[in-house]
Amino acid sequence: MSFDVAEVHFLTDNAPQITAATADLALSKKSMISDIAALRDTFGDQGRAVAELAGARRSVAGKLPQEWLLCHDSAQQTTPMAVSAERARRLKEALGEGVLVHDVTCSIGTEGHAVLDAGLHYLGSDIDMPRLLMAQFNLSLHPSSAASGGKPELLQADALVPATTGADVIIADPARRNNGRRITDPAQLLPPLPSLLETWSSTPIAVKCAPGVDFSGWQGLVSLASVDGGVKEACLYSPQLAQGETREAVVIRGDHLDCLNDLLEDGGGESLAREPGDFIIDPDGAIVRAGLVRHYAIREGLWMLDDRIAYLTGNRIPEGTSGFRFLEEVPLKKLKSALAALKAGSVEILVRGVDVDPDQLRKKLQLKGSAPFAVVVTRIGSRGVALICGPREFSSAATL
Ligand SMILES: C[S@@+](CC[C@H](N)C(=O)[O-])C[C@H]1O[C@@H](n2cnc3c(N)ncnc32)[C@H](O)[C@@H]1O
Numbered sequence: 050m051s052f053d054v055a056e057v058h059f060l061t062d063n064a065p066q067i068t069a070a071t072a073d074l075a076l077s078k079k080s081m082i083s084d085i086a087a088l089r090d091t092f093g094d095q096g097r098a099v100a101e102l103a104g105a106r107r108s109v110a111g112k113l114p115q116e117w118l119l120c121h122d123s124a125q126q127t128t129p130m131a132v133s134a135e136r137a138r139r140l141k142e143a144l145g146e147g148v149l150v151h152d153v154t155c156s157i158g159t160e161g162h163a164v165l166d167a168g169l170h171y172l173g174s175d176i177d178m179p180r181l182l183m184a185q186f187n188l189s190l191h192p193s194s195a196a197s198g199g200k201p202e203l204l205q206a207d208a209l210v211p212a213t214t215g216a217d218v219i220i221a222d223p224a225r226r227n228n229g230r231r232i233t234d235p236a237q238l239l240p241p242l243p244s245l246l247e248t249w250s251s252t253p254i255a256v257k258c259a260p261g262v263d264f265s266g267w268q269g270l271v272s273l274a275s276v277d278g279g280v281k282e283a284c285l286y287s288p289q290l291a292q293g294e295t296r297e298a299v300v301i302r303g304d305h306l307d308c309l310n311d312l313l314e315d316g317g318g319e320s321l322a323r324e325p326g327d328f329i330i331d332p333d334g335a336i337v338r339a340g341l342v343r344h345y346a347i348r349e350g351l352w353m354l355d356d357r358i359a360y361l362t363g364n365r366i367p368e369g370t371s372g373f374r375f376l377e378e379v380p381l382k383k384l385k386s387a388l389a390a391l392k393a394g395s396v397e398i399l400v401r402g403v404d405v406d407p408d409q410l411r412k413k414l415q416l417k418g419s420a421p422f423a424v425v426v427t428r429i430g431s432r433g434v435a436l437i438c439g440p441r442e443f444s445s446a447a448t449l
Contacts, residue, residue, distance in 0.1 A: 071103035133163035151216035158184035275335035373438035392418030
C-alpha cells in the first residue's frame with residue numbers, strides 16, 4: 050500500500066498531531082480495525098493513511114527515525130542506514146570531498162541522509178511524486194537542511210531520461226518487487242537494470258541489486274552487504290569507484306562493521322582443508338556470496354573442512370561473529386544415537402554440500418533430553434558427515 054499526493058500533503062501538514070495520536074495505538078493485526086476506526090474519528094477520511102503511516106513507522110522502529118514519512122511499500126524497500134552510510138563513505142573516498150551524488154531512484158530519501166551525513170552534495174529524483182514529497186519531508190529533517198535553511202534538491206524524473214548533467218556519480222536502486230511479486234530478471238526491474246546502465250554509461254554508477262543476481266559479467270566492483278546475518282544487497286560499482294578490488298563483503302552486526310575484498314591473500318590454488326579445530330565457523334552470507342571464504346579464512350587464521358564447501362574451522366571465533374565448539378564427527382546414520390547418548394534436547398542444524406532437509410532431520414532425531422547442541426551436516430571429501438558441536442557461541446565483541 051502507498052499514499053497519493055493529497056495524503057502525503059495531509060501527513061506533512063499534520064505531522065505533530067499524527068505522532069501524538071498514534072503513539073499509544075497497538076497497531077496489531079487484532080487491533081487494526083478498531084485503531085483505524087479511532088483514527089477516522091480524529092482524522093476523517095485520512096484515517097487510513099494515518100494508520101498506514103503509523104504501521105510503517107512501527108515496522109522500521111530502531112532502524113529509521115520515527116518522525117520520517119513512509120508508507121508500507123517504501124518502508125520495505127528502504128536501505129539499512131548502516132549500508133547506505135558505508136556506500137557514501139566509499140563514494141567520498143573514491144571521488145573526494147564536495148562531489149555531487151545523483152540518486153535517480155531516491156524514494157523517501159534514505160540514501161540522501163547518508164550522502165549528506167558524509168558531507169557530499171545530494172540530488173534526488175524519482176518517478177513517483179508521493180515518494181518525492183516524503184523524501185522532501187524526510188530530508189528537510191537532516192541537520193544540513195536545517196542549518197542552511199534550504200530545501201532539499203529533489204526533482205521528479207524518469208531514471209532512464211537523464212534530467213540533469215554534471216553529477217559526479219549516480220546511485221540507483223531499482224525496485225525488486227511489483228504488486229507484491231518478487232522480480233528476479235534484471236531486465237524486469239523498475240527501472241530495468243540494462244537500460245539504467247546504458248543511460249548512465251558515461252558517469253560512475255553504484256547500482257543496488259538483489260544479492261542473487263548474476264553479476265559475473267560486471268567489470269567493476271561487486272559489493273555484497275549483510276546486516277545481522279541477512280544478506281541485503283549486491284551493489285555494482287563502476288571501476289572508478291574501487292581501488293582495484295572486484296569483490297567485497299560488507300558485514301554489519303550491530304555497531305560492528307567488517308569489510309574484506311579480493312585484494313586479500315587467498316592462498317592461491319593451495320588446499321586449505323585440514324582436520325577440524327576447536328570451533329566450526331559458518332562464514333557470513335555476504336562473504337560466501339562474494340566468493341571470499343578463502344580470503345576470510347586466511348585473514349582470520351582459520352582453515353577449511355573441505356576446499357569446496359564454505360564451512361571454516363579454527364581455534365577461535367573471529368571477533369564480532371559466532372561459532373560452534375566442535376565435539377565429535379559421526380556418520381549421518383549414527384547421528385540420532387550419538388545425540389541421544391549426549392541427552393540432547395534441542396539442536397541447531399546447519400547443512401551445506403549434502404541433500405538434507407534440516408526440518409525433516411530434526412523430526413527424525415526425536416530428541417528427548419534437555420541439553421542444547423548444534424550439528425553441522427556437510428561433506429568432507431566423499432564422506433557425508435555430521436559434526437556434533439556445542440550450542441552457538443559468540444565472540445566477546447559479537448552483538449547478535
Ligand atoms: C527500491 S526503491 C528505492 C529505495 C531507496 N533507495 C531507499 O533506500 O529507500 C525504488 C524506487 O524507484 C522508483 N522508480 C521506479 N521506476 C523508476 C523510474 N523509471 N525512474 C525513476 N524512479 C523509478 C520507485 O518509485 C521507487 O521509489
